[in-house]
Amino acid sequence: MGTWQVPGYSEVRVLGEGAQGRVVLARHDASGAPAAIKYLSERLCEDARFRERFRGEADLLRRVRNPYIAQMWGLVEAPEGAAIVMEAVDGASLKEVLARQGALTPEASLTVLKGSLLGLAAAHEVGVVHRDYKPANVIVRGDGLSKLIDFGIAVDAGEAGRSGTPVYMAPEQWRAEPASPATDVYAATCVFFECVTGRRPFTAEDQRALMNLHLTGEIPVEAVPEPLRPLVSSGLAKDPWGRPAGAAAFVSELESAAAAAYGLDWEGRGVRALAGAAAALAMIFPLAALGMAPAGSGAAGAAGTAGAAGASGAAGTAGAGSGTVGAAGAAGGKGVLGVVGAKGATAIAGALVVTGVAGGAGYYAATGDDKPRPAPTPSLSFALAAHRTSLGNPPLQGTGQIVQVKGGSNAALVKRINDALLAPVNSREAEYRRAMTTFNATASAASVKAAIRLSGPRYVSVRYDFELRSKEITHASWNRARTVTVDLKTGTTFKNAAEMVTPAGLTGTGVAGFSDLVMKADASRTCLSSMRYGPADFRNEAVIFALWPKELEVIVDAPATTAAREMACGQNSVKIPYDRLTTFLKPEVLAAIPYKPAPAPTRS
Known part of the structure; x- marks a missing residue:
């Protein structure tokens, strides 16, 4: 399994390796187009749970298409391995730019922030929170355009947890509370502060002290220029409700503040400054070093492209990025998705489809489409x-x-x-x-x-x-x-659980089948493991439902059911995958939930 490679691509060099796998730069055999491919490690490929998470990474972000996000064009899976094929972005990480350059000009810092916010807004639009926005996950190209990468720990908005990079984590992440678009706004503001000042807003010798600073520490607004202080205060508010509601809202505040403080041409100057900073690192651009860079996207075209971007403004910059993505997709036939980074690769795909392969192996390809999309x-x-x-x-x-x-x-x-x-x-x-x-x-x-x-x-x-x-x-x-x-x-x-259930599901046979599913899901062997329900239980709130992205949470008030169990049973809950409820829940309910049944491979 360790030697398995995505068919049709030849590996050029390893870009990064870690516990979960490796990211390689590859060349499409038929066209010569570059791609970055993220391989799940051999060890994790043998674990069905990690395979499912790998699929989920693509499934979670399959709808996002934006010139400020590195695009994924393929999820490929076979018995021998699993990989995500990505757009190859030629550039240097913002982390590398800051390490070499130090603090950026306010205009360049605002340009980085705006580009990242536009990418985050596209994710927020489809209910995805990145949770790990940081300089290492922003790639600055030679033309000054920045792209957001690595959605490896992204979640649906509302999911809780403490995952993230501590120096950029919002207070609600430290408290393991639900993530929201405002969580990403906080991290983006931390990075903006670092771009402007050359240092992070909060630093400490140990993690507990760092957590306390993020939770209760005073926002160091005096370190940034006066016109930018309202942006920093708003974006770093301790209460997520005190921040802009999402990245799109923050962009509006940013543009107004930037134009008032630095003039209408602030973005052109910012793009030129970023292009210059990135060009100084051209020797580490992976595609340029190997002569694989698309025209105008790498170090060779940095100065000219930066000048054009400065003249045409944001729309021109976005257009250039979009055009590069499109060219790579056309050249690669099915399209390729690539991210340059030590650990990361982003999984942003179209709908999952199944294709047959010689020998009976199944390949799941997540393909992008180029259909016009409505304005967000x-x-x-x-x-x-x-x-x-x-x-x-x-x-x-x-x-x-x-x-x-x-x-x-x-x-x-x-x-x-x-x-x-x-x-x-x-x-x-x-x-x-x-x-x-x-x-x-x-x-x-x-x-x-x-x-x-x-x-x-x-x-x-x-x-x-x-x-x-x-x-x-x-x-x-x-x-x-x-x-x-x-x-x-x-x-x-929904007034009660019955409104989510099909008429057949509320018959005696349907309820009996549901009772069996609850019993099987009750691994802890509570009162639910032997209970039977009646149709009335779904109308009188003895049985209530909560929808999850991939499962239905069933909460049973045992004493209130028609089974009339003893009061000691109380309320118990289980979760049942939607795949097992396709005849029980109404089709319109299932169709509106962002779960995807695992497809069975076709055989040729």
């Missing part, structure tokens, strides 16, 4: 917001987190979505208040914790976990979770 509309961003309320006398003090959205172009729709997301919390707190009256309870407190399960493109699905603290009302049944799934096109919700 402002995207919605999802984040946790603080929740505080006080109801009645004696009061019920409510605290915790709720999910809210920002952005978009329809304020009325955003309000409907936010009202729908808040409704389960309001309803539960109203139930608590009525119970306090019934049981003559003293002052009590309720808390809510929110978790975003799915954040687009069609639905946002949220789980809320509650806790009531009351001297008089103490039974655990008051703390049961609730879920809400909102249609982002209409602002409407």
Whole structure:
């Protein structure tokens, strides 16, 4: 397996190696066009979980097409190995530029930030958060155009975790809270600060001290020129709701500040400065060194291209990048996707298709398409917001987190979505208040914790976990979770789980089949491992659902079901892959979820 190579390409040199695999520069045999190919390591290829993650990397970002992002043109998989074929970008990483050049001019720094934000905005538009924006993941070409690479730890907006590079991680990443477009805005602002000043906004001798600075440290705005301080303050806000809603919104603020401070031609000067800084590193451009660079994209064309970019502005720069990508794709027949970097390769693809291969092996090719795409509309961003309320006398003090959205172009729709997301919390707190009256309870407190399960493109699905603290009302049944799934096109919700289920799924046979799936998924052998349900359980909230990107979360309130299990069972949950629910869930629900069934290889 270690010698397996993507058919039709010849390896030229290794660009980088790591625990997960290697990235090589390759040449397409038929056309001579360059490509960068990311191979999954032999060891990881033998692990089905890592193979699935590798596919997921392509699946997650398959819709992104933007001149400021290195494009992926193929995911190739065979029994012997797996690889992602990418556009070969000739240039130097921003990390290398800063190491050699030190601080950049404000105009050059703003140009880098704008290019990266435009790339991030394209990802945010389809619900993807990069989570690892840093100088090493930005490639500056000889013409001054920058490209964003390495989406290896990218996630759907709303997924939580502490993955990232610590010096650029947003406060919510340190707290393992859900990632949102504002998370990438924070990292991009950290890098912008580094470009302008030559140093990072926060440094410390150990990781705990670094975390505290990102969580509570004062933003060092005095280190940047006065006109840029509002950008830095906004982008590095500790609360994600205090930052621009996403990269697209931040671009608008950037352009206004840049034009006011440095004149309308600020971007032309910035592109020329970046081209000069990159040209000084032309000796390390991998394609130029091997005579494989496309005309005008490497060191040889740096000065002329930079001048043209300076004259034509942002549109000309973007056009040049797009044209280079298109040329590489045409030359390579099926298209090639490549990223230059020590560890990374980005997986940005079109729809996954299956092609037959001689000998019966299956190759999964993720192919890009060149169909015109509609102009992007402002995207919605999802984040946790603080929740505080006080109801009645004696009061019920409510605290915790709720999910809210920002952005978009329809304020009325955003309000409907936010009202729908808040409704389960309001309803539960109203139930608590009525119970306090019934049981003559003293002052009590309720808390809510929110978790975003799915954040687009069609639905946002949220789980809320509650806790009531009351001297008089103490039974655990008051703390049961609730879920809400909102249609982002209409602002409407599913009233109950039954509205997601096909008519056949609600028959006795359909419910029995679903019960079997729950039992099989209940690895911990809770009360669910022997329960049977009735159709009414899906209407009375004894069974509730939360949508995940690849699985359905099923939450069962055992005492409330028609099986009427003992109260000790409480609420339990399992997750079932959508592949097993194709006849149970409504087709329109499955069609709107960004999961892709694993295709079976065709045989020739």
